[in-house]
Amino acid sequence: MRAQFPLLSRRVHAQPLVYLDNGATAQKPQRVIDAIESYYRERNANIHRGAHHLSQEATTAYEAARETVRAHLNAAHAHEMLFTSGTTAAINTVASAWGGANLNAGDEVIVSTMEHHSNIVPWQLVAEQRGASVKELRISRGGELRMEELDAMLSERVKMVALTHVSNVLGTVNPARDIIERAHAHGALVLLDGAQAAPHLRIDVRALDVDFYAFSGHKVFGPTGVGVLYGKEKLLDAMPPYQGGGEMIERVTFARTTFAALPHKFEAGTPNIVGGIGLGVALDWLAQLDAEALAAHEKDLLDYATAKLNAIDGVTIFGEAAHKACVLSFLLAGTHPFDVGAILDQLGIAVRTGHHCAQPLMEFYDTPGMVRASFALYNNRADVDALVAGVERAASMLV
Amino acid sequence: MNIDQIQDSIIEEFExxxxxxxxxxxxxxxxxxxxxxxxxxxxxxxxxxxxQSRVWLHAEMNNGTVQFTADSDAVITRGIIALLIRVLAGQKPGDIANAQLYFIDAIGLREHLSSTRANGLVSMVNTLQSIGRDFSRAH
Known part of the structure; x- marks a missing residue:
């Protein structure tokens, strides 16, 4: 497995790299790197418009990638898969286009304490414009949604429940199916931010019956600058376009412009063609792996790392959900997360420190930041051992 | 010692x-x-x-030179501001404003900081030097 990821064999500060920042971005398998290179060497052309052969090839490859994404999410139609620049753009599309058309004065959007800023701020922006409000679904100390409070919050005013599927800090896997059932029972739509779920879980948008699902390519071993917004056909059809430009129109006159059909209505301008194709290759690569074995491997890593880190004096781990992805955020008593991160970096261990774009969550735990080790399928117990030795060394220097 | 002499001795120490x-x-x-x-x-x-970590800096004039005190909630950051203060404290405001802080690159400090911390370092240097400018205008 590791041999397929060329970057993992490099050294940092003269030490073998231990890459534990997969929640920020994952490394790329050779197959994805090859696909990107071969696209620029052999296929580069603009799509959906050229009468020439190259354009046709590029278009076919891009649309094949859309079909791969559809299959990966088990959606009904490929045209329900909108390519975006990432999760942030996907959520902004829904907040702006759907929210702009459907939110009215007095309406409510529910988000939770554990959201990434990109699933808070777009809703605040549209709520401000429309006179709607954004409500916080609170979490328990252990880092789970207070589902009993969700029932109390759901009313006819709530038009959208926008929640993360997996927390980028706590690793909590939220009970998506249950949330969606409860929201739908009150007539609210559900958007799931799948940025952290897509690398760890198999997602079935039809089984979930989710209305919108967003994720990023670069966290699922694909290229940066590409992501996906899934939306149910009838919702996307009814939504006004988000951005205007080329590719997204049917006919333009100064009197009136009509828009192209899905998915093109939401894909103005030349898209990230190589990104879409690379994402398709990444998802194909992921699909041929044994999902159950990977889940078991990640569970083993999580349990092993949790036990080892907990055994270090002064370490507190945040996020104790029963169902948790392979993410460990922690603090070392008497130290600042930046200092721990700096020492780990000198040891060649890449972790993230800071507020993780989740300031409301940091406020909830009353800390300016945390150290986060986030694992991917190519990490192993040796990586955990290196992390643990690094944290012990940081403790000896800092405390 | 003047600012450059202090910088040179720090470079020697780091060697x-x-x-x-x-x-x-x-x-x-x-x-x-x-x-x-x-x-x-x-x-x-x-x-x-x-x-990204909190850094407080206080400056006051004392007999024509600037005195600094500082703190941070991160200890390495506190060490960095301490190093900058060691170079600039007790100097005349005009000298602080005009100092070329070549020791930072000479000791490899910037390259060994994460980009967010390196940005913080730039902010600290800018703040210290703008205090020097403000005091030299005022006095």
Whole structure:
């Protein structure tokens, strides 16, 4: 497995790299790197418009990638898969286009304490414009949604429940199916931010019956600058376009412009063609792996790392959900997360420190930041051992 | 010593360290020993903007030279501000404003900081030098 990821064999500060920042971005398998290179060497052309052969090839490859994404999410139609620049753009599309058309004065959007800023701020922006409000679904100390409070919050005013599927800090896997059932029972739509779920879980948008699902390519071993917004056909059809430009129109006159059909209505301008194709290759690569074995491997890593880190004096781990992805955020008593991160970096261990774009969550735990080790399928117990030795060394220097 | 003499002696000291770990140990020691800023000065107005960890800096004139006290909630950051203060404290405001802080690159400090911390370092240097400018205008 590791041999397929060329970057993992490099050294940092003269030490073998231990890459534990997969929640920020994952490394790329050779197959994805090859696909990107071969696209620029052999296929580069603009799509959906050229009468020439190259354009046709590029278009076919891009649309094949859309079909791969559809299959990966088990959606009904490929045209329900909108390519975006990432999760942030996907959520902004829904907040702006759907929210702009459907939110009215007095309406409510529910988000939770554990959201990434990109699933808070777009809703605040549209709520401000429309006179709607954004409500916080609170979490328990252990880092789970207070589902009993969700029932109390759901009313006819709530038009959208926008929640993360997996927390980028706590690793909590939220009970998506249950949330969606409860929201739908009150007539609210559900958007799931799948940025952290897509690398760890198999997602079935039809089984979930989710209305919108967003994720990023670069966290699922694909290229940066590409992501996906899934939306149910009838919702996307009814939504006004988000951005205007080329590719997204049917006919333009100064009197009136009509828009192209899905998915093109939401894909103005030349898209990230190589990104879409690379994402398709990444998802194909992921699909041929044994999902159950990977889940078991990640569970083993999580349990092993949790036990080892907990055994270090002064370490507190945040996020104790029963169902948790392979993410460990922690603090070392008497130290600042930046200092721990700096020492780990000198040891060649890449972790993230800071507020993780989740300031409301940091406020909830009353800390300016945390150290986060986030694992991917190519990490192993040796990586955990290196992390643990690094944290012990940081403790000896800092405390 | 003037600013450049102090910079040169810091560069000499850092040449003794073989590994970056030793330099970090030194920064951590500096940080732990930085004279604590008076709590009255740990105000939002004294926070340096652009740092991810909180850094407070207070400056006052004393017999024609500037005295600094500072603090941070991160100890390595405290070590970095302590190093900058060692170079600039007790100097005339005009000299502080015009100093070329070549020691930062000479000791490899910037390259061994994460990009967010390197940005914080730039913010600290800018703040210290703008205080020098303000005082030299005022006095």
């Amino acid at each position: 003794l360290f073989e590994q970056w770990f030793d330099k970090y140990e030194y920064l951590i020691d500096l940080g732990k020993n930085l004279p604590v800023i008076d709590d009255a000065y740990k105000t939002d107005d004294n926070l340096i903007r652009g740092c």
